[in-house]
Structure formats: C-alpha cells, structure tokens
Amino acid sequence: xxxxxxxxxxxxxxxxxxxxxxxxxxxxxxxxxxxxxxxxxxxxxxxxxxxxxxxxxxxxxxxxxxxxxxxxxxxxxxxxxxxxxxxxxxxxxxxxxxxxxxxxxxxxxxxxxxxxxxxxxxxxxxxxxxxxxxxxxxxxxxxxxxxxxxxxxxxxxxxxxxxxxxxxxxxxxxxxxxxxxxxxxxxxxxxxxxxxxxxxxxxxxxxxxxxxxxxxxxxxxxxxxxxxxxxxxxxxxxxxxxxxxxxxxxxxxxxxxxxxxxxxxxxxxxxxxxxxxxxxxxxxxxxxxxxxxxxxxxxxxxxxxxxxxxxxxxxxxxxxxxxxxxxxxxxxxxxxxxxxxxxxxxxxxxxxxxxxxxxxxxxxxxxxxxxxxxxxxxxxxxxxxxxxxxxxxxxxxxxxxxxxxxxxxxxxxxxxxxxxxxxxxxxxxxxxxxxxx
Numbered sequence: 001x002x003x004x005x006x007x008x009x010x011x012x013x014x015x016x017x018x019x020x021x022x023x024x025x026x027x028x029x030x031x032x033x034x035x036x037x038x039x040x041x042x043x044x045x046x047x048x049x050x051x052x053x054x055x056x057x058x059x060x061x062x063x064x065x066x067x068x069x070x071x072x073x074x075x076x077x078x079x080x081x082x083x084x085x086x087x088x089x090x091x092x093x094x095x096x097x098x099x100x101x102x103x104x105x106x107x108x109x110x111x112x113x114x115x116x117x118x119x120x121x122x123x124x125x126x127x128x129x130x131x132x133x134x135x136x137x138x139x140x141x142x143x144x145x146x147x148x149x150x151x152x153x154x155x156x157x158x159x160x161x162x163x164x165x166x167x168x169x170x171x172x173x174x175x176x177x178x179x180x181x182x183x184x185x186x187x188x189x190x191x192x193x194x195x196x197x198x199x200x201x202x203x204x205x206x207x208x209x210x211x212x213x214x215x216x217x218x219x220x221x222x223x224x225x226x227x228x229x230x231x232x233x234x235x236x237x238x239x240x241x242x243x244x245x246x247x248x249x250x251x252x253x254x255x256x257x258x259x260x261x262x263x264x265x266x267x268x269x270x271x272x273x274x275x276x277x278x279x280x281x282x283x284x285x286x287x288x289x290x291x292x293x294x295x296x297x298x299x300x301x302x303x304x305x306x307x308x309x310x311x312x313x314x315x316x317x318x319x320x321x322x323x324x325x326x327x328x329x330x331x332x333x334x335x336x337x338x339x340x341x342x343x344x345x346x347x348x349x350x351x352x353x354x355x356x357x358x359x360x361x362x363x364x365x366x367x368x369x370x371x372x373x374x375x376x377x378x379x380x381x382x383x384x385x386x387x388x389x390x391x392x393x394x395x396x397x398x399x400x401x402x403x404x405x406x407x408x409x410x411x412x413x414x415x416x417x418x419x420x421x422x423x424x425x426x427x428x429x430x431x432x433x434x435x436x437x
Contacts, residue, residue: 050405050411050412050430050431050433051405051431051433051436052372052405052406052408052436053336053371053372053373053405053406053407053408053436054333054334054371054372054406054408055334055335055336055370055371055372055406055407055408056158056289056334056335056371056407057158057284057288057289057290057291057331057334057335057336057371058147058148058151058289058290058291058335058336058337058338058371058403058406058407059277059280059281059284059291059293059322059335059336059337059338060147060148060290060291060292060293060338060340061277061292061293061294061295061319061337061338061339061340062129062132062133062170062292062293062294062295062340062341063294063295063298063311063315063339063340063341064129064294064295064296064297064298064341064342065125065296065297065298065299065300065341065342066125066128066298066299066300066341066342066343066344066345066359066360066364067298067311067341067344067345067364067365068298068300068304068308068344068345068357069116069344069345069363069364069365069382069386070082070083070086070099070344070345070347070357070386071083071086071099071101071304071305071308071312071345071357072098072099072102072308072312072365073098073099073102073114073116073365073367074114074116074344074363074364074365074382074386075088075097075098075099076347076384076385076386077097078384079347079384079385079386081349082347082349082385082386084304084305084349084355085305086099086100086305086308087099087100088100089102089103089106090106091105091106091107091109092106092107092108092109092110092376093109093110093376095378096109096114096376096378099308099312101308101309101312101313101316102312102315102316103316104316104317104319104320104321105315105316105319105320107320108319108320108323108324109375109376110375110376111323111327111332111369111370111375111376112323112367112368112369112375112376112377113367113368113369113373113374113375113377113378113379113435114365114367114377114378114379115365115366115367115368115379115380115394115399115432115435116363116365116378116379116380116381116382117363117379117380117381117382117389117390117391117392117393117394118344118363118364118365118366118380118389118394118395118396118399119361119362119363119364119389119393119394119395119396120132120342120343120361120364120395120396121137121361121395121396122137122138122342122343122361123343123359123360123361124359125299125342126138128342128343128361129174129342130144130174131342131396132340132341132342132396132400133146133147133174133175134146134147134178135147135396135397135400135424135425135426135427135429136423136427142178142179142417142419142421143176143178143179144178144179144423145176145177145178145179145180145184146165146174146175146176146177146178146185146186147290147400147403147425148164148165148167148175148184148186148289148290148292149165149176149177149178149180149184149185149186150404150409150425151164151165151289151290151404151407151409152164152165152184152289152290153180153184153415154404154409154410154413154425155289155407155408155409157287157289158287158288158289159251159286159287159288161249161251162249162251162252162254162283162286162287162288163186163187163288164288164289164290165184165185165186165187165288165289165290165291166186166187166188166189166196166280166283166288166290166291166292167186167187167188167189167291167292167294168189168190168192168276168279168280168291168292168293168294169189169190169191169192169272169273169276169293169294169295169296170186170188170292170293170294172185172186172188175188175292179417179418179419186290186292189255189276189279191272191275192257192272192275192276192278192279192293193257193258193275195255195256195257195279196252196255251286251287254282254283254285254286254288255279255282255283257275257278257279257282260278260282264278264325265278267321267324267325268317268318268321268322268325269314269317269318269321271314271318273293273294273295273314273315273318274314274317274318274321276293276294276318277293277318277319277321277322278318278321278322279291279293280293280322281322281325281326281329281331284331284335285329285331295311295314295315297310297311298311298341300345300356300357301350301353301356301357301358302353302354302356303353303354303355303356304345304349304355304356304357305355319339322337323337323369323370326370332369332370332371333370333371333372334370334371335370335371336368336369336370336371336372336373336403336406336407337367337368337369337370337371338366338367338368338403339366339367339368340366340399341364341366342361343359343360343361343364344360344361344362344363344364344365344386345357345358345359345360346358346359346360346387347360347385347386347387360387362387362388362389363382363386363387363388363389366399368402368403368406368435371406371407372406372436372437373406373435373436373437374435374436374437375437377435379392379394379432379434379435380392380393380394394432395429396429397426397427397428397429398426398429398430398431398432399429399432400425400426400427400429401425401426401429401430401431402431402432402435403426404425404426404431405431405436406431406436409425411424411425411426411429411430411431412424412426412430413425
C-alpha cells in the first residue's frame with residue numbers, strides 16, 4: 001500500500017495514524033494500539049535470588065484518589081481526635097482491626113496480608129498514581145511501562161489468543177506499554193458489563209465478505225510491508241493479526257460476564273467496580289496474566305466520613321466476593337490479588353472542609369492476598385496517630401518488587417530501554433520476604 005503524498009515517510013506518528021485509519025476503513029473493525037517503540041532487550045545481568053510466590057496471575061485493584069488508611073485498614077481506636085465518628089470492628093484474625101464499613105472483608109482477613117507501613121515520595125494524584133503503576137517518578141522525557149506491561153515482558157502470555165494485560169475502568173495513561181511499546185499495553189475495558197469493545201465482526205459484514213476484505217488488505221499491504229520492513233510496521237502487523245485471532249477465539253467469551261449465574265453476580269454486587277472484579281476473575285481463569293480494576297472516589301478532602309462509607313461498601317462486597325470466589329474455584333493459590341492506592345489521608349481532620357482528610361504520602365496501607373502470600377498477617381506499623389511509619393517502612397518500589405517476586409519474575413533483572421538506559425520492574429526495590437508463606 002503506497003502512502004499518500006501528503007504523508008511524509010519520515011513522520012512515524014502520522015504514518016501510524018494513517019495505517020490505523022486504513023485498517024478501519026478496509027475491515028470495518030478497530031485494532032489494538034500500535035507498537036511505538038522497539039521491544040527492550042535484556043542487559044544480561046543475572047537476577048539475585050529472593051523469595052518466590054506461587055502466582056501466575058495478578059488482579060490489581062486500584063483505589064484511585066488516595067484511600068484513607070485510618071478509616072479502613074489502619075484504624076487508631078484509642079485516638080478519637082483522629083478517628084472522628086468512624087468506629088472500629090474486629091476481624092477474623094486476632095490483632096487486626098478495620099473500619100466499621102468493611103465487615104465482609106473482616107470475615108476474609110485470614111486470607112490477607114495487610115501492609116500498614118507504605119510510604120511514597122509523591123503527594124499529588126498524577127505523580128502518585130504513576131509511581132505506583134511504574135515504580136518510577138513521572139518524567140516528561142520518557143514513558144515507563146506499567147506493571148502489567150513488565151509482567152508480560154518478563155513472564156510472557158499464558159493464553160496467546162487473548163490479551164495478557166487488561167485494564168477495567170482505568171486510564172490508558174497508567175496502563176501503558178511505555179518504552180516496551182503498545183504491544184505490551186493493556187486492552188482497555190470501560191464498563192465490565194459491556195465487555196471488550198470492537199472485538200467482534202460488525203453485524204452488517206457477512207463472514208465471507210469479511211474474509212474477502214482481509215485477503216484484499218493482505219495483498220494491498222504486502223508492497224508496503226516489503227518496502228518499510230522496520231520494527232514499527234512489523235509490530236503493527238503483529239497486533240493486527242492478534243486482533244483478528246481474538247475475534248475468532250472461543251476465549252473471547254471470557255469478557256462476557258452475562259454468562260455468569262445470577263447468584264454469582266449478586267455475590268459481587270451490581271456496581272461497576274463489583275462487575276469489574278467479576279470480569280477479572282473470568283479473565284484469569286482464561287489465562288490473562290494481569291488485570292487491573294479501578295475504584296475511584298477516594299479523594300476525600302470534603303466530607304470524608306460520608307464518602308468513605310459509600311466507597312467502602314462497594315469495595316467491601318466486591319473484594320470479599322472475589323477472594324471467596326477465587327478460593328472456592330482453587331484459583332486463589334495462583335492468583336495474587338493486590339489492593340493499592342497512591343497515598344493515604346491525614347490524621348488531622350480538616351473541619352473547614354466538612355470533616356475532610358487531605359493527601360498523606362508519608363504513611364498508607366496496601367493489601368496482598370493469594371499467590372503464596374501469608375493470610376491473616378499484618379506487616380509494618382505506623383505511629384499512634386497514623387501519621388508516620390514507625391516500623392518496617394515499605395516504599396513503592398519494595399511493594400512492586402514483592403508483586404514481581406510473587407509471580408516468580410526476576411524483580412532485579414535490568415532491561416535496557418531503546419535509548420539504552422537501564423530499568424528494572426521495581427527500580428531498586430526489594431521484595432518483602434516476611435509476607436511470603
């Protein structure tokens with residue numbers, strides 16, 4: 001296929017847009033994003049030995065906005081000035097308490113490790129979310145791969161017919177393949193009930209007509225591919241073939257949660273996050289490596305305690321259902337379920353903002369469950385008010401290294417970017433050995 005005269009051969013982004021438009025026009029389908037950078041090559045450094053879990057998959061539940069650790073998993077019942085109207089309830093595990101709006105999670109605590117000593121250097125939403133997802137600070141000069149992209153790069157796919165990295169109700173910005181290229185980026189799903197969009201043959205295109213268009217496109221593109229045999233073109237062709245393979249795969253049914261029983265759907269709940277968790281369980285059963293599901297609304301500068309009640313109620317039912325469902329199906333042992341957020345909230349209650357809590361990266365909480373992680377375990381501790389880490393500080397990089405180690409991936413293997421800069425999945429972080437069973 002020859003390029004029009006007004007599209008310079010050297011203008012790579014323009015050429016990519018042209019190819020995407022041409023594919024949609026010829027086929028009546030949308031294709032996955034383009035590979036915009038060459039796949040990085042390993043630098044040859046040997047990874048150090050460390051703890052290893054049993055996980056094959058990750059379900060990464062991201063609490064977007066900064067979940068209050070004090071009102072959820074690091075309450076301070078003796079500090080009424082910190083807790084305000086929030087009450088504390090016991091869990092199934094002695095010595096671990098949670099906020100009053102998490103009763104279902106409290107009953108599942110024997111399957112969970114609570115990390116109460118998280119610490120971040122980033123106190124703004126975009127920067128905090130970026131470093132949690134990539135292990136690196138946000139820079140204008142480079143786009144770092146998300147954790148899911150790293151998992152695919154280091155561990156490969158399990159099921160070759162469907163995407164290995166899926167993000168539900170998430171932003172493409174934080175589910176990117178980064179310098180690995182779009183091949184490693186997430187397939188984005190909006191509402192889980194709608195499944196993966198643009199993955200089916202248009203209803204008004206008969207199968208024989210669709211096959212004819214594919215054959216014609218192959219012939220038209222052959223000259224172009226022969227002439228421009230560079231990495232971007234080859235990557236586009238590969239992604240294009242993956243899209244076609246997905247459309248014809250029986251595993252496309254994994255994205256259809258309507259196939260679940262009414263009983264199972266009620267177990268999770270009816271909200272978008274709940275249905276996203278149900279979709280995540282279906283996807284890991286079909287061999288998807290990494291699934292992210294986001295729940296927003298945790299930015300509680302105003303009216304913290306009312307907002308927390310609503311967020312916790314949706315999270316509590318869906319999270320507990322996910323753990324229970326995975327356990328009953330025998331999948332929790334090889335699925336790491338992560339609960340993460342960009343930072344916590346201040347112990348000081350902002351009375352000027354109707355009992356709000358502000359950003360607090362100095363101390364917050366994340367959770368791990370399944371995949372060879374201990375259950376009923378609490379790691380780290382904050383001070384009496386939850387303001388600072390008192391014992392066993394865990395930075396973002398350590399947390400991400402723990403995720404990698406749980407998957408048996410070389411968490412300290414150095415990969416060179418296309419610009420020949422060295423990177424690791426968790427920067428210089430080290431796994432938390434004590435959380436492994």
